[in-house]
Amino acid sequence: xxxxxxxxxxxxxxxxLLHSKGFNATxxxxxxxxxxxxxxxxxxxxxxxxxxxxxxxxxxxxRAGELGKALRDPSLTPLQRxxxxxxxxxASNVAMxxxxxxxxxxxxxxxxxxxxxxxxxxxxSFGQSAAALAAVIAEGxxxxxxxxxxxxxxxxxxxxxxxxxxxxxxxxxxxxxxLDRYARMMLGRILK
Amino acid sequence: xxxxxxxxxxxxxxxxLLHSKGFNATxxxxxxxxxxxxxxxxxxxxxxxxxxxxxxxxxxxxRAGELGKALRDPSLTPLQRxxxxxxxxxASNVAMxxxxxxxxxxxxxxxxxxxxxxxxxxxxSFGQSAAALAAVIAEGxxxxxxxxxxxxxxxxxxxxxxxxxxxxxxxxxxxxxxLDRYARMMLGRILK
Numbered sequence: 001x002x003x004x005x006x007x008x009x010x011x012x013x014x015x016x017l018l019h020s021k022g023f024n025a026t027x028x029x030x031x032x033x034x035x036x037x038x039x040x041x042x043x044x045x046x047x048x049x050x051x052x053x054x055x056x057x058x059x060x061x062x063r064a065g066e067l068g069k070a071l072r073d074p075s076l077t078p079l080q081r082x083x084x085x086x087x088x089x090x091a092s093n094v095a096m097x098x099x100x101x102x103x104x105x106x107x108x109x110x111x112x113x114x115x116x117x118x119x120x121x122x123x124x125s126f127g128q129s130a131a132a133l134a135a136v137i138a139e140g141x142x143x144x145x146x147x148x149x150x151x152x153x154x155x156x157x158x159x160x161x162x163x164x165x166x167x168x169x170x171x172x173x174x175x176x177x178x179l180d181r182y183a184r185m186m187l188g189r190i191l192k
Numbered sequence: 193x194x195x196x197x198x199x200x201x202x203x204x205x206x207x208x209l210l211h212s213k214g215f216n217a218t219x220x221x222x223x224x225x226x227x228x229x230x231x232x233x234x235x236x237x238x239x240x241x242x243x244x245x246x247x248x249x250x251x252x253x254x255r256a257g258e259l260g261k262a263l264r265d266p267s268l269t270p271l272q273r274x275x276x277x278x279x280x281x282x283a284s285n286v287a288m289x290x291x292x293x294x295x296x297x298x299x300x301x302x303x304x305x306x307x308x309x310x311x312x313x314x315x316x317s318f319g320q321s322a323a324a325l326a327a328v329i330a331e332g333x334x335x336x337x338x339x340x341x342x343x344x345x346x347x348x349x350x351x352x353x354x355x356x357x358x359x360x361x362x363x364x365x366x367x368x369x370x371l372d373r374y375a376r377m378m379l380g381r382i383l384k
Binding site: 020021022023024025099100101105106108109110112113114119122123126147149150154157158160161162163164165166168169171172173178181182184185188189190 | 212213214215216217291292293297298300301302303304305306311314315318339341342346349350352353354355356357358360361363364365370373374376377380381382
């Protein structure tokens with residue numbers, strides 16, 4: 001069986017390490033040691049730790065897009081799709097024991113004013129999540145199942161932002177309660 | 193005029209430096225250089241950078257409590273108090289040009305699973321904000337001006353959590369729009 005290439009090993013290792021420890025608390029040495037590759041090989045694949053961080057954040061965002069597949073499930077109503085979407089993301093946080101939070105949120109607070117390319121990637125990822133949600137919300141507004149006091153875009157952006165706050169708080173509390181509260185408020189009050 | 197003592201200089205400098213650059217991106221050397229004190233003097237006052245971080249977060253939380261004084265203004269109705277509270281915190285973020293975010297949120301994402309004492313301080317600070325808000329919300333529920341579908345505590349915790357998400361996004365977008373959207377949703381939909 002072919003050995004996964006070194007670049008892929010570095011990205012896979014960093015996905016877990018940077019998610020758990022954060023960007024600045026993790027050194028290139030930590031990453032190469034955990035990946036079991038020589039430190040020198042790092043710079044054959046990445047020009048800097050920031051360049052690796054950007055690729056890792058892109059990969060993380062792609063996975064978040066896959067985790068959000070419920071939004072594209074045609075067998076569910078718009079509200080059911082959003083409900084399932086929340087369930088899937090909450091389950092993902094429960095599986096991580098709330099310890100890591102969302103890498104997109106972590107990188108946003110830690111690096112937005114330090115690494116322009118990471119801030120730009122975070123903007124795009126948030127924008128993509130909001131656009132995917134807005135399409136479902138708009139569908140629910142057309143069939144009358146979702147509140148239309150606000151535009152679909154406005155509601156979707158708020159849903160995305162408030163999720164980050166809920167995840168941040170659940171990391172501090174090491175508890176799912178902020179995530180469940182978020183889902184109750186979104187489904188019971190904001191989108192209703 | 194007496195020179196402010198070295199410990200106070202270190203805390204004051206760190207309040208700005210750790211807020212702007214984050215905890216792990218700032219070294220003890222950065223702090224002592226910015227404070228204009230010898231590096232060796234740091235350890236006369238703090239056992240570690242973590243111990244300084246904790247004191248800085250406590251100081252930051254006290255200041256946030258002072259900034260939240262509108263909640264205690266007896267000349268305003270409960271909803272007016274909350275509206276003014278949002279205005280004051282938004283103005284504070286505008287003044288910082290959205291570049292730093294909330295230190296409490298930054299430390300929560302960066303350090304919750306690294307420094308137990310800082311996680312504990314963050315829990316307490318979030319709890320204090322939520323309690324102060326809950327008292328005002330309960331008053332508004334009694335006089336019928338605030339929604340009573342949820343308990344005051346539940347609403348207050350959600351208000352606190354979602355604010356962190358709005359600040360995080362405003363840091364990424366370098367824009368006040370997420371903060372204004374937050375205020376619109378809270379006053380127009382959640383608390384209404």
